[in-house]
Amino acid sequence: MEQKSIKLIIESKLENVALLGMAINKLCSLTPLSEVESYQVELCVVEAVNNSIKHAYEGKACNEVEVVFTLYPSKVVVDVCDRGKSMEQSIFNEKQLSALEVDPNDIMKLSESGRGIPIIKEVMDSVVYKSKEGKNCLTMIKRLEARGGKDNDSI
Amino acid sequence: MEQKSIKLIIESKLENVALLGMAINKLCSLTPLSEVESYQVELCVVEAVNNSIKHAYEGKACNEVEVVFTLYPSKVVVDVCDRGKSMEQSIFNEKQLSALEVDPNDIMKLSESGRGIPIIKEVMDSVVYKSKEGKNCLTMIKRLEARGGKDNDSI
Amino acid sequence: MIQFETYEKDDLLIVKPKVKRLDAIVAVSFKDKITEFINQGKKLILLNLNDVNFIDSSGLGAIVTILKRLGRDGKLYLCYVSEPVENMFKLTRMDKIFKIFDTEEQAIQSVK
Amino acid sequence: MIQFETYEKDDLLIVKPKVKRLDAIVAVSFKDKITEFINQGKKLILLNLNDVNFIDSSGLGAIVTILKRLGRDGKLYLCYVSEPVENMFKLTRMDKIFKIFDTEEQAIQSVK
Numbered sequence: 001m002e003q004k005s006i007k008l009i010i011e012s013k014l015e016n017v018a019l020l021g022m023a024i025n026k027l028c029s030l031t032p033l034s035e036v037e038s039y040q041v042e043l044c045v046v047e048a049v050n051n052s053i054k055h056a057y058e059g060k061a062c063n064e065v066e067v068v069f070t071l072y073p074s075k076v077v078v079d080v081c082d083r084g085k086s087m088e089q090s091i092f093n094e095k096q097l098s099a100l101e102v103d104p105n106d107i108m109k110l111s112e113s114g115r116g117i118p119i120i121k122e123v124m125d126s127v128v129y130k131s132k133e134g135k136n137c138l139t140m141i142k143r144l145e146a147r148g149g150k151d152n153d154s155i
Numbered sequence: 156m157e158q159k160s161i162k163l164i165i166e167s168k169l170e171n172v173a174l175l176g177m178a179i180n181k182l183c184s185l186t187p188l189s190e191v192e193s194y195q196v197e198l199c200v201v202e203a204v205n206n207s208i209k210h211a212y213e214g215k216a217c218n219e220v221e222v223v224f225t226l227y228p229s230k231v232v233v234d235v236c237d238r239g240k241s242m243e244q245s246i247f248n249e250k251q252l253s254a255l256e257v258d259p260n261d262i263m264k265l266s267e268s269g270r271g272i273p274i275i276k277e278v279m280d281s282v283v284y285k286s287k288e289g290k291n292c293l294t295m296i297k298r299l300e301a302r303g304g305k306d307n308d309s310i
Numbered sequence: 311m312i313q314f315e316t317y318e319k320d321d322l323l324i325v326k327p328k329v330k331r332l333d334a335i336v337a338v339s340f341k342d343k344i345t346e347f348i349n350q351g352k353k354l355i356l357l358n359l360n361d362v363n364f365i366d367s368s369g370l371g372a373i374v375t376i377l378k379r380l381g382r383d384g385k386l387y388l389c390y391v392s393e394p395v396e397n398m399f400k401l402t403r404m405d406k407i408f409k410i411f412d413t414e415e416q417a418i419q420s421v422k
Numbered sequence: 423m424i425q426f427e428t429y430e431k432d433d434l435l436i437v438k439p440k441v442k443r444l445d446a447i448v449a450v451s452f453k454d455k456i457t458e459f460i461n462q463g464k465k466l467i468l469l470n471l472n473d474v475n476f477i478d479s480s481g482l483g484a485i486v487t488i489l490k491r492l493g494r495d496g497k498l499y500l501c502y503v504s505e506p507v508e509n510m511f512k513l514t515r516m517d518k519i520f521k522i523f524d525t526e527e528q529a530i531q532s533v534k
């Protein structure tokens with residue numbers, strides 16, 4: 001099977017994010033992913049796009065967020081790209097799954113934000129952030145076969 | 156309500172058309188359109204995109220077909236654009252709903268093609284084709300309110 | 311390209327395309343494959359569209375081609391037509407042309 | 423912005439957000455509105471998530487804010503949590519934090 005690909009572009013407004021999320025969710029129905037897994041992929045894309053709008057573009061409209069969804073026989077690759085302020089690689093690296101841990105006995109310590117990147121790292125099999133020539137891309141890979149373990153495969 | 160908009164781009168290969176169609180179908184679930192009506196909108200987009208690939212780009216890959224889906228409170232507007240050979244306005248105008256009529260008593264006369272544009276004209280409330288500076292756009296409007304009659308409203 | 315399930319019941323050839331979308335990408339191989347059956351002498355064909363949930367004008371055109379290749383002494387029947395596909399047949403007036411049955415059994419009974 | 427259905431049952435305030443997506447676009451008005459209820463003295467809140475089929479980290483963050491504003495003598499319950507939303511709570515370990523009931527009735531019974 002050849003790869004199939006579609007690019008989705010929105011203006012950097014939160015109003016448009018649901019359109020992207022729903023389109024991505026539906027595209028996942030072309031894969032063997034389950035309904036909950038498709039929701040998880042949608043969630044990761046929404047988190048990444050929200051981050052581009054809130055952090056890279058600091059909430060300003062009139063900029064573009066670009067999402068490329070590519071379907072291979074054994075994986076789905078989603079790139080979320082912006083041309084705003086890039087994220088420091090150290091922030092990206094520091095955000096580990098441990099950020100999702102909670103202490104049920106001390107709810108006052110629960111964090112009210114900061115779960116976006118950890119969620120993406122938890123759901124996806126590989127996540128890479130790169131900035132080049134003013135374009136920042138978060139590349140997320142979800143494997144469709146041999147999905148037992150996580151790995152750090154490059155694309 | 157503000158308008159919401161998303162742009163979807165594929166390379167001019169028939170393999171990618173289903174991705175576009177499914178995304179458009181799902182986006183229609185944000186509107187009051189019924190399931191069958193959403194399917195009809197998907198169908199029109201698929202017909203228009205197939206035409207861009209087959210006719211405007213003469214089946215050649217490596218070109219882009221761009222679809223913009225915009226949701227207003229009272230209508231959905233979908234633009235399908237290419238930068239290939241433009242369609243003569245007379246061909247577009249000649250393709251009337253009558254092309255869909257059939258004679259059940261003479262199946263040998265049934266046409267094997269030529270239903271794309273007539274279907275679009277039948278389903279949509281307004282259809283306009285324009286070429287400008289090398290970019291060809293088919294603009295289709297489906298009304299969401301007062302959908303009793305067809306009209307020729309401009310956008 | 312396109313996969314089929316086929317089986318025969320007396321003179322009737324039942325063909326079930328294993329695709330969700332009967333569209334431009336499969337239309338040609340779809341009509342070529344069924345033309346082979348016609349060339350082998352099949353005259354009665356039942357298309358089981360159970361798996362198909364989308365059809366565009368290319369897919370419809372392929373069915374029309376098959377209908378015409380079957381000619382005047384052949385017959386084409388359809389069954390398990392989903393709501394969107396049925397709606398597409400109505401849009402294109404094909405509901406006046408194709409004989410559509412709810413189920414495979416009903417088609418088989420009526421052809422007997 | 424965000425619409426709610428609310429009603430009280432003894433000391434329990436039942437709040438049903440009328441949105442399909444509890445996401446970044448509604449998160450602020452969502453927590454502001456419920457904070458108003460808390461400021462009015464409500465201590466027991468049941469969130470009926472029946473209409474919600476998607477929640478992102480902003481929506482989740484808003485619920486955490488509400489939980490913290492309720493403080494140690496308040497309580498937050500959830501009910502009618504759809505499968506994807508429940509999965510999101512698991513991903514973020516919130517299933518260990520929120521008390522989730524299947525139905526509104528069960529929540530009401532248990533709070534009595």
Ligand SMILES: Nc1ncnc2c1ncn2[C@@H]1O[C@H](COP(=O)(O)OP(=O)(O)O)[C@@H](O)[C@H]1O
Pocket residue numbers: 047051052055056085086087088091092095113114115116117118479
């Ligand atoms: N696309 C981005 N561009 C710039 N900075 C980002 C981007 N995504 C994330 N960041 C930075 O990383 C931090 C953590 O992001 P995240 O885990 O999604 O949580 P949150 O967005 O809730 O803060 C953000 O607060 C921001 O400083």
Ligand SMILES: Nc1ncnc2c1ncn2[C@@H]1O[C@H](COP(=O)(O)OP(=O)(O)O)[C@@H](O)[C@H]1O
Pocket residue numbers: 202206207210211240241242243246247250268269270271272273367
């Ligand atoms: N996007 C387009 N660019 C150029 N020519 C087009 C385009 N769309 C349609 N046409 C012309 O109009 C004709 C009718 O199109 P249509 O009604 O979709 O039927 P079909 O594609 O089956 O021929 C085509 O055969 C082609 O000559």
